[in-house]
Amino acid sequence: MSVPPAQRTAPLGVVIGALASLREAILPAVAIAFSGIGSGSRLAVALGVGLAAVLVGTLARYLAWRRLTYTIGPADIRVEKGLISRTARAVPYERIQDVSLEARLVPRLLGLVAVRFETGAGGAEDIKLEYLSAAEGERLRQLVRARREGAPDEGPPADGAGQGEAGEQVLFAMGPRRLLTLGLFEFSLAVFAALGGLLQYLDNVSSIDVWNVELWRGWIERQGSTIARLGPYAQAAAVIAGLIGLALIGFATGVVRSFVRDWGFVSSLSPRGFRRQRGLFTRTDVVMPRHRVQALVIGTGPLRYRFGWHDLRFVSLAQDFGSENHMVAPLARMAEIGAIAEAAGYRLPGPGLAWHRASRRHLADSVLLQSGALALIAVPVALYAPFGLSFIVLGLAVVVAALNLYAWEFRRHGIDGDQIVTTTGFLSPTTRIAKRARLHSVEIAQGPLGRWRGYATLHLGLAGGTLAIPGLALAEARGLRAAILETITAAAPAARRAVPADQAMSAAQSGLSASLRAT
C-alpha cells in the first residue's frame, strides 16, 4: 500500500489566525492609548504595539500552519506539529468516537470548519484540525466513519423526507416560534454579571475608579434626592418601572441566547447515527452513533413543565461542547420526545410500568432529620429571639416535612423489558431511562443510618453519566441488582462466558488456596 501523502490544513486558516491576533492586539493597544505611556505620542505607540502584535501573531500562525501536517493513514489519523519540538500523534480509527464539525462565524464566512476527532478522553486529548474547507471536513467525517465501521451495515431508511445526507430522517426541528418560547423560559439576569465584569475591565484600563464608593454614593444621592422630591407615587412608579425593565432584560437575554445557540436546530437520524445541527453564528454539526447512546435524560423546568414542555438529552461518553449530555431536543412535547426515544431504541415509561418508591423508613428518616433540625433550631429561637419568630421556624419544619412527603410520591423507579427508569422531582420532574445491559457496575451503598434502618442507595455505573436510586429497602436493592446483573451477563455473548472462564476460574482458585495456605 502506498504511503498516503501528508496534508496541510486550509491556507485561509492563516487569515483567520491573523484576524484573531488583530482582535487580541486591540485591547492592549487601547489600554496603552488610555494610559500615560509615551505621553504625547501615545497614540503612535499604541498603533505600533498593536501592529507589532498582529505581525508577530500572524507570523506565528503562519509558521504553525506550515509545520502542521495530517495524514489520513490506512489504520489511523496522524497529526504532526510543532515549530521546534515536533509532536506526532496517531489516533486509530476505532478509537475515534465521532468527528464533529464546528463553524464559528468568521471561518463560516470563509467556508471553513474546525474538525475535531473525539476520542472520548475529553477535550484536551482530542485531535483538532483548524481549519479545513467544509467539503474536506465532511469528506473526512465520512471517511472516518467508513473506516471505523467497515461498510455501513444498516440500510438507509427509504424515507426521502430528510435533507442533507442520503437517507436522513428529520426527527426534531425548531422553528423561530418554538425558539421564542424556549427563550422566554430561559429568563436570565446573567447580563448583569457580565456588566459587572465589564465594569471591572473598565476599571483596569481607564482612569475611572469604578469601585470608588464615594463616586457612586454621590451619584445615587443626586439621583435619589431628585426622586425623593417627586413624592411616594412617583417613587413607587420608579420601582415598578425598574422591575419591568429588569424583567424585560431578563427575557431578552433568554431569547437572544436561545436564538444564538439553537437557531435552525435540527435533530435527524441518518444511517450513521443521530445528527444535530444548530447555531446562528457558530454552526455546529455533531453526529452521535446510535449505539453510543447510553441513556436518555428527559428534563424540564419548573415553569415550562406547567406548559407541558420537556427537553431530551442523550448520555454518552462523548462530551457535547463542554456540557455533560448531548442535547437532542431543547423544548419538545412528550409525543415528540417519545418518537426520538423510539428511534434510539428506547421506550418511554408507559402506563404498564410498575413503579416502585423509596422505602418508607427512608422517607420517615429524612423527614425526621430535616424537620427535626429545624425544630431544634426553634428552641433557642423561642428562648432568646422576639416572640413569634420561633413559630416561623416551626412552620418551616412543617413545610419541609410536607415537601418531603410530597416529593416522595414523585421519586419513583421501575424496570421494564430491558430498561431501568427513574423519575425524581415534583417541581420539574426528570426522568432517566437506561438500558440495563448498558450498565457497567452495580453498587449497594449504605450509611450508618441506612444500615440501622435497612435501606440503601443503588448506584449504577453508567458511561458518561450517573444513575442512582436512593432510599431503597435493602431487599429491593438486592433484587434490583440481581435483575440488572442478569441482564448484563445475559447480554454478553455466550462464547465469552463459557470455556475460558472456567479455566481461568480454576487458576484463580488455585491462587486463592495458595494464599489461604500462606495464612
Add this chain to the structure above:
Amino acid sequence: MDHAPAAPSPAAEAKAAPRLAADADEAALTRLHPHYAHALRIEALLAAIPALVAALVIEAALRDAALLPPGLIAGAVLVVALVLVIRVPLRRWQARGYHLGADRLRVVRGVLWHSDTIVPFSRVQHIDVSQGPLERLFGIATLTLHTAGTHNASVALPGLAEETARAMREAIRAHIRREEL
C-alpha cells in the same frame, strides 16, 4: 505490631455477610489476607505519630499556663490513636471481603459507610495490580478493575495476597474482549 489479628470467629463471619439470601450474589465472601490488617495498622500508626507529636508540643507549651490538668490533651490523643491503630484496622479488615463469581466480582467494604459493588467481567475495561511500599513489605497487592461507568470508574480491591491478585487478574482478563460502548 506482631500480634496476629484474631482468627475470624463465627460471629465476625456473620457480621461480614449479614444476610444470606438465596441469590448467588449473596454467597459467602472471601476474606482478605490477614496481612492487610497489619498494613492498615502501620498506615494508621504513621498517621497518628504527627498528631501525637503535636499533642506533646501543645502540652509542653501550655504547661506554664496551667489551663488544663497536665496530660489531658496528650492522653486524649493517645487514647484516640490507640483505638485507631488497634481496633479500627481490625474492624475495617473484618468489614471487607470479596467474591469471585463465574462472571462477576463482588467487592464489599466499609464499617460505617458500607458498600457492596458488583462488576460483571464483561464490563471491565482494564485491570491493574498495584503494590505500594507497605503492601510490598507485607506481600499483598491491590487489584483495581476499571469500568467505563462514571460512578465506580475504578473498583479497588486491596489486601489480596500478591499471587492471588495476579491469578484473579488473569481470570478476569480472560473475559475481557473488546466491546463497543
